[in-house]
Structures are given as C-alpha cells and as structure tokens.
Amino acid sequence: MAALSISLSAQNVTGLQGEAKNNLLRLTWVDSVDARGPVYIYRSVSPFEPGTDLSILGRLIKVPYGVQSYIDEVEFPGTWYYFVAASDTEGQRFELPLPPDNSIGIEILESSDRLAVSPAAPPAEIAHGGEPGVNSLSAAVEGDSVIVTFRAEDRGRAVVLYRSARPLKQARDLVGAVIVQPDIASPFIDYPVPGIPYYYAVIFEDDLTRGTAALYPGRNATVEAVEVPQGSDGVGLSSSASIRSLPLPMISLAAAVPGMNAFDETPSPVELSPEASKALEDLEPVQRKSSLAKSPRAFSQDLEAPGGGEEYALYSIMQDFFLKKDWDGCRNALAGYLGLPRSSASEARARFYLGQCYYFLGQPRESLFEFLSAQPAYPDESAEWIQASLAALVK
Known part of the structure; x- marks a missing residue:
C-alpha cells in the first residue's frame, strides 16, 4: 500500500x-x-x-x-x-x-x-450562503424532448421553469428568457425548437414576486446548453411531422354512456329528471369575471412642481407623457432620465413608472424587471404590479 x-x-x-x-x-x-x-x-x-x-x-x-x-x-x-x-x-x-x-x-x-x-x-460538506432552495437541476435530450429534473427543498412552493438561448447566470438574465410553465414538478418534459441550444433555470414563484429570485449556475440553472437535433419529431418541423409525441387518449362514448349503441356517432339525448330540472332553474347565471384592468399609479411628490433639479425633470416627464398615457414617449423619456446618475429614491420611482410604461405597451418581461428593481424602495406598490406582470407573461 x-x-x-x-x-x-x-x-x-x-x-x-x-x-x-x-x-x-x-x-x-x-x-x-x-x-x-x-x-x-x-x-x-x-x-x-x-x-x-x-x-x-x-x-x-x-x-x-x-x-x-x-x-x-x-x-x-x-x-x-x-x-x-x-x-x-x-x-x-x-x-x-x-x-x-x-x-x-x-x-x-x-x-x-x-x-x-x-x-x-x-x-x-460544502456550505453555500443563500441557497436557492432548488438543487441538482439537469436537462437531458431524449428523442424530440428535453427531460428537466431537479430537487426542491420545499415541495409545497410553486416552481417556475425558464428556458433561454443564452446562459442564465444572474437574475436579470431571466428578462430575456421564456417561461416554459409555472408550477411544474420533476421530472418535466419540454419540447423546444430543434436545432437551438437552450439553457434552463427553475425559480420559486414567490421569490419572483418578492424580488428575491437569484440564479446559482450548476444548482438551479444549467451550465451546459442542450439541443434537440434537427429532424426530430416535434415543434418547428415540416407539416408532415407530428407536432405531438404523445397523442391524447381515445375516449369511448359507448363505455361512457350506458345503453348507447356502439355504432352511433353521438349519444341520444336523455331527458333530465324533475329534480335536476328544478335545481337547474334555481341556479343563477354564472358570468365569467374578467381580470381587473390595471390603472396608472403615480406618487404624489411627482405630481407637484418642485423647485428644480432631478425632481423637476421627473415631474416634467409625468406631466408631458405619463399623465397623458403616452406610454411610448414616456418610456423613451424615462430611459433618458435614467441614463444619468440619480438619487436612489428618484431612480426607484422612475423605474416604477418605466415598469408601468412597459406593462401598458404589452411588454411584461421588461415591466417585471423594472418593478423588481423598484421593489426594495417601494415593496407594497411594486408587489401588485409584479403579480400583474407575471400573470401577463403566462397568458
């Protein structure tokens, strides 16, 4: 020895x-x-x-x-x-x-x-500060799909899966990524476009809402890209290829409806019992509730003319663009405003307004990033907009 x-x-x-x-x-x-x-x-x-x-x-x-x-x-x-x-x-x-x-x-x-x-x-035996709560994330190609597996420390929390053609190293990289599906479980089967290398990340949904989401490459974000080969059955192929690898199960109407002739195309109408008819009459019409539309929100100090300086510049943007709901012009003006060094309070409010511009322009990814940036200074005001941006992303 x-x-x-x-x-x-x-x-x-x-x-x-x-x-x-x-x-x-x-x-x-x-x-x-x-x-x-x-x-x-x-x-x-x-x-x-x-x-x-x-x-x-x-x-x-x-x-x-x-x-x-x-x-x-x-x-x-x-x-x-x-x-x-x-x-x-x-x-x-x-x-x-x-x-x-x-x-x-x-x-x-x-x-x-x-x-x-x-x-x-x-x-x-390795101690890591700020554990992501999701570990051992891996992505492997299998046929026309990618099998994503991970281990979540808290199984009761919803996990969101991201996919990107670029490496996912920091939280801001999620802005350019695609949400594959919220509230997933391991293993998850994804069907990306063949011929494109992809990176994956998994984040707890409540961390996104609180603005505390962080990426740890090798733990909750993949380091190596995976690529489904060209010519695999799946999305992005010719019309002769099957879009779905696993077909929906066949439903037998003959087995589902007692007494039905197996050769009938549709089951025969069945009369409701008097009790069922009476219960139906007592029901009130159910109307689908539409989600409440968001309204622009501004801080009072930005609606009153200050003496000058950066506060006056922000006030002018509010008067000229924001209050008139000129979201495109307001976005460009705020981007120019943030191009110069500002106080932390002014920058946070400007990003809060910029997030609303992106939201009303139909760009929820960009709006989410801005609200996450404003959240440390204005947690309550930003939280509802973060929720609205996440909801818009998964539509």
Whole structure:
C-alpha cells in the first residue's frame, strides 16, 4: 500500500493551492518528479472524484512543465472545482483526481473583494450562503424532448421553469428568457425548437414576486446548453411531422354512456329528471369575471412642481407623457432620465413608472424587471404590479 501511494504521488502534481481576487483565480502546484510532460487543467462546477468522466467537460487548459501556476477568470459566483493532471513526455496523462493534492474547490462570493478559498469536499460538506432552495437541476435530450429534473427543498412552493438561448447566470438574465410553465414538478418534459441550444433555470414563484429570485449556475440553472437535433419529431418541423409525441387518449362514448349503441356517432339525448330540472332553474347565471384592468399609479411628490433639479425633470416627464398615457414617449423619456446618475429614491420611482410604461405597451418581461428593481424602495406598490406582470407573461 505504501509503495502504491509513493507511485501515485510521483505521477501526479502535489500541493495544489488556490487564491482568488474578484473573479480571478490563481492556482499553484508542485510538478511531478517523474511525469515531466505538459500539465493539463480541468475545470468544473462539480467536485472531481476518481472515476469522473473528464471527456464531457470540454474545457481543457495546457500548461508547460515547470510553470507551476495558472490564472483563470470565472464568469459568475459559485464554487469552481479544478483538477490539475500531469503527463509524461510521450503524451500520456495521469488523470486520477486525488484531493486535496491535485484537486481543489474555490468558492466565489458574489459581493466580496477578497474571495474565500476552500479545499475540495463532497457536495454534502460544502456550505453555500443563500441557497436557492432548488438543487441538482439537469436537462437531458431524449428523442424530440428535453427531460428537466431537479430537487426542491420545499415541495409545497410553486416552481417556475425558464428556458433561454443564452446562459442564465444572474437574475436579470431571466428578462430575456421564456417561461416554459409555472408550477411544474420533476421530472418535466419540454419540447423546444430543434436545432437551438437552450439553457434552463427553475425559480420559486414567490421569490419572483418578492424580488428575491437569484440564479446559482450548476444548482438551479444549467451550465451546459442542450439541443434537440434537427429532424426530430416535434415543434418547428415540416407539416408532415407530428407536432405531438404523445397523442391524447381515445375516449369511448359507448363505455361512457350506458345503453348507447356502439355504432352511433353521438349519444341520444336523455331527458333530465324533475329534480335536476328544478335545481337547474334555481341556479343563477354564472358570468365569467374578467381580470381587473390595471390603472396608472403615480406618487404624489411627482405630481407637484418642485423647485428644480432631478425632481423637476421627473415631474416634467409625468406631466408631458405619463399623465397623458403616452406610454411610448414616456418610456423613451424615462430611459433618458435614467441614463444619468440619480438619487436612489428618484431612480426607484422612475423605474416604477418605466415598469408601468412597459406593462401598458404589452411588454411584461421588461415591466417585471423594472418593478423588481423598484421593489426594495417601494415593496407594497411594486408587489401588485409584479403579480400583474407575471400573470401577463403566462397568458
């Protein structure tokens, strides 16, 4: 056993360490004594363990022997795992992760100048601040569909599934994503357009309403895109292709209506009993309630002429566009207003008005983003508009 340990150490790098500054990570190690070829660096959002399939990672960095360091730039916060593999002069790589000697995990905190560094550990032992409540999200292609699976910590909360052709790294990326379906359960079968790579994310619906939704790539958002091959049966194909993979079940009228002739196309009318007729007469006509239309809402301080400055500029926009319901002109004026530095209170109110412009222009995705931005300053006022924007998105 001792001889095997010495042999493995001689063929692998040792002393792997990492330090982080902002989004830059610096790795250092001690090269192998026996394996004197290039060093290969693998990166993943999952821990490296013996038996890890390295061929699916795709990203591989080659560092010459003797350099013994590498600086990497990451795209988003979270825990990043690195495995440094030695190779010999003939090109054979020694791809056996042996944490912590040649494999470590580095945790990137979203709001920190000096980022924390932690050694690699099994997933259950890694502590993450601000857990999303949804973990282990994965998306896999199966025929003409994508099977989305995840694990929710609280099964009683409604989960919303997003799909996007662009990576979903931060909450603002949801503005450009498509809501596939609210209140889903795992596993979920999606039928995206073939030939387009897609990313997925799952968010609790009440987090969206409160404005506390956050994305954690690798946990509640996929890191790798999945693509249904062209030519699969499903949406986006020629008219000869079946749009639905699973047909609706056939309903047997003969079995549903006792005494019906199986060869009749429709069942014969059956007279209601006197009791049923009487109960029907007593019922009041039921009318479908239409959803209440939203009315524009403004803060009183923006309807009274101030002395000047940024408050007067916002007052002018309200008088010239908002009160006249010129939503297109108001949107452009508010976008120009927000193009300059403003106080936090003025910016929050301007975004609240901009969200209403987008809402009345029929752009609920954009309106949702603006109301979420205004919610920290005006939680009660924004909450009802967030609900209205979400309702418009799923129509």
